[in-house]
Amino acid sequence: MQENITLVQYFKRYLKRCITGPWSLICGLSVSLKYFLSPWKIVTEQYPENKKTLRMHERYRGRLEMVEDEEGNNHCTACGMCERACPNASINVLPTKNIAGKKVLGRYVYHFASCTQCGLCVEACPFGAIVMSPAFEVATTEPSSLEMILNKKEGQG
Amino acid sequence: MYVPSVTHPIGDFVREWVPKLSAYLPEQLQSQTLDSIVAFLVNAVICIIAVCAVNIGSAPILIYMERKVCAHVQCRLGPMRLGWHGTLQTIADVIKMLFKEVYAPSGADKLMFYLAPLIVLIAPFMVAALIPFDKNLVVSDVSMGIPLIIAVNGFGVLGILLGGWSSNNKYSLLGALRSGAQMISYEISFAMILLFVVMISGSTNLMTITQSQAGTIADWFIFKIPVLGFIGFILFFISSTAEMNRAPFDIAEAEQELTGGYHTEYNGTPFAMFYLAEYIALVTNSALATTCFLGGFHAPCIGVAAVDNYLTMVPGVVWFFAKVFFMIWCYMMVRWTFVRPRVDQLMDFEWKFLLPVNLLLLGAGAAYIVISG
Numbered sequence: 001m002q003e004n005i006t007l008v009q010y011f012k013r014y015l016k017r018c019i020t021g022p023w024s025l026i027c028g029l030s031v032s033l034k035y036f037l038s039p040w041k042i043v044t045e046q047y048p049e050n051k052k053t054l055r056m057h058e059r060y061r062g063r064l065e066m067v068e069d070e071e072g073n074n075h076c077t078a079c080g081m082c083e084r085a086c087p088n089a090s091i092n093v094l095p096t097k098n099i100a101g102k103k104v105l106g107r108y109v110y111h112f113a114s115c116t117q118c119g120l121c122v123e124a125c126p127f128g129a130i131v132m133s134p135a136f137e138v139a140t141t142e143p144s145s146l147e148m149i150l151n152k153k154e155g156q157g
Numbered sequence: 158m159y160v161p162s163v164t165h166p167i168g169d170f171v172r173e174w175v176p177k178l179s180a181y182l183p184e185q186l187q188s189q190t191l192d193s194i195v196a197f198l199v200n201a202v203i204c205i206i207a208v209c210a211v212n213i214g215s216a217p218i219l220i221y222m223e224r225k226v227c228a229h230v231q232c233r234l235g236p237m238r239l240g241w242h243g244t245l246q247t248i249a250d251v252i253k254m255l256f257k258e259v260y261a262p263s264g265a266d267k268l269m270f271y272l273a274p275l276i277v278l279i280a281p282f283m284v285a286a287l288i289p290f291d292k293n294l295v296v297s298d299v300s301m302g303i304p305l306i307i308a309v310n311g312f313g314v315l316g317i318l319l320g321g322w323s324s325n326n327k328y329s330l331l332g333a334l335r336s337g338a339q340m341i342s343y344e345i346s347f348a349m350i351l352l353f354v355v356m357i358s359g360s361t362n363l364m365t366i367t368q369s370q371a372g373t374i375a376d377w378f379i380f381k382i383p384v385l386g387f388i389g390f391i392l393f394f395i396s397s398t399a400e401m402n403r404a405p406f407d408i409a410e411a412e413q414e415l416t417g418g419y420h421t422e423y424n425g426t427p428f429a430m431f432y433l434a435e436y437i438a439l440v441t442n443s444a445l446a447t448t449c450f451l452g453g454f455h456a457p458c459i460g461v462a463a464v465d466n467y468l469t470m471v472p473g474v475v476w477f478f479a480k481v482f483f484m485i486w487c488y489m490m491v492r493w494t495f496v497r498p499r500v501d502q503l504m505d506f507e508w509k510f511l512l513p514v515n516l517l518l519l520g521a522g523a524a525y526i527v528i529s530g
Contacts, residue, residue, distance in 0.1 A: 018510070025495060032230040032494040044234040 056134035061117040064091075064110050065133040065150065072152040075129035078105040085124035090115040096154065104154055112138070113146040175199065204296045208285050216436040217247040219485065226489040254432075257425035262325055265422065269323035274423070274430035277316030281437035283309045288444045289364045291454050291473040302363040303355055306445065307348045310400065313438065314340045317402075320431070321419035332418025335408045335500055342507045343399035343406075349515040350393040353522050354449040357382060367453030373460045377452035385521055390450045392515060394487070397442040399507075401435065403488060405495035408503055443484035444477075451480045 005013075035041060045054060056062070066074050078095035089111075096106030119132055130150070140146065175196040179187055221236070221244065228235030236243025261270045287302050289295040299305060314337050321333020357378060358366045370377050379386045399406040415421070420431045447453060454473030458465040498506065 014509075028494045029490060032490055035232055036226065036229045036490070039229065041232055042229070042234055043232050044228075046234070046237060 060134050061119050061132035062135040063133050075127040076105040081124045082121035085120045088114050108150040110148050110150050212437045215440050216433050219436045220247045227493045230493045254429040259425040262422045264325040266323035269319050273316050273320030274427040277434040280309050280312040281441045284441040300362050303351050303361045317419045324422040326422050328415045328421045332415045339408050343396045346396040346511040346515050370452040373458045379450040401438045404492040405497050443481045446484050447480040
């Protein structure tokens with residue numbers, strides 16, 4: 001579609017573009033020059049060499065982990081919210097009864113092989129009992145090691 | 158018998174040594190003519206080797222430099238593993254490229270297909286022979302240097318068109334035709350800017366052009382003519398980028414649209430030759446920009462005797478290559494910053510903006526010459 005403009009308007013637009021065009025190019029060049037001259041801003045990690053000093057980003061979602069204190073106690077009440085939140089059934093919360101007859105966590109079974117690290121379980125947990133750990137070297141040749149039980153102790157209820 | 162003279166320092170060296178060596182020959186073979194012919198041939202061989210060394214040797218350096226500049230602009234590291242900071246990476250790449258099997262697609266015109274990369278290589282090599290690297294360091298000091306460069310640059314289009322056409326591939330054909338249209342259009346403004354330089358310096362010989370910029374930094378053509386020189390330099394920069402088919406004007410190979418354009422079907426050594434031609438063109442175009450606008454091999458003297466003495470102590474070749482690499486760096490920064498225009502925008506830019514501005518610049522240059530006498 002050719003819009004109808006007068007010759008004066010056409011030349012006004014042409015001249016305006018002659019100014020704004022180069023200015024925007026200079027703005028772009030200044031950004032690349034800034035990055036070129038500041039090598040400390042580089043985000044690439046030299047992975048196998050800097051294994052010892054490598055820090056994972058805070059929001060990285062690796063394997064699912066249970067928050068435990070020094071004695072290995074967790075906050076899980078076996079409510080099963082995480083199990084329901086999980087879109088691909090990677091979590092099985094198996095409750096048991098303690099001596100007082102109260103429902104507590106027996107085994108927290110986590111199928112890492114089918115987990116997509118979406119983090120919905122962590123969001124669903126009302127007690128903050130589980131987190132996504134920053135562990136990223138999770139590849140294995142042993143399939144059975146992908147089925148893991150996260151809790152060391154029974155839940156406190 | 159006509160024996161062309163040899164002028165540069167290597168020529169002097171050859172002329173001095175050939176008679177000394179020929180003294181060992183049998184008496185009846187020794188003659189003045191034989192000496193001068195041998196001197197000429199030896200000199201020619203040395204010149205060919207020198208041009209090849211500068212061109213082919215600079216390609217791996219430039220590929221490494223391009224990858225590093227690109228990486229740092231994008232907050233990356235670039236090649237780091239092979240050698241110190243990845244310096245051996247390009248050598249490994251070259252070796253890989255050379256050992257690959259060479260084959261042509263079915264239905265391709267074999268002769269044209271293998272001829273195209275050779276033709277593409279001709280232009281940058283011939284331009285490199287004309288560039289004065291130092292006061293005496295120029296392979297052929299022809300008086301019609303700039304018209305010859307404009308003429309020879311046309312070979313690039315021919316090679317690309319041939320390569321695209323003979324590949325029997327629609328992507329290649331499209332890329333080649335787009336590139337042909339682009340290069341023919343931009344050749345006009347390229348030639349006009351060189352004409353502007355010729356007008357200012359009053360000579361088409363590249364050595365004379367360089368010598369007329371002798372003196373301080375203010376005598377370089379980019380600063381010598383107020384404002385016009387700088388505009389001319391920018392216009393030369395734009396049109397030479399388009400001439401080289403480099404981003405942001407890489408319409409010919411527009412990777413996202415044409416999967417490589419005219420060299421889609423090439424692999425192994427022929428592909429390496431296209432790649433090499435691209436980088437040698439980068440060197441020669443930067444050398445041309447240096448010669449025409451940045452004072453060639455002259456040191457950037459600032460007019461203070463104490464500083465200038467130290468600056469002129471450095472050989473001209475070093476200054477020349479420092480300027481060339483600065484220009485190459487500029488081309489690279491532009492490549493990794495700007496986005497590619499569409500084909501119609503590219504043509505609009507040439508015919509509606511560059512060409513009128515070039516004509517105005519030529520007129521203003523003529524006016525400047527008249528006024529300044």
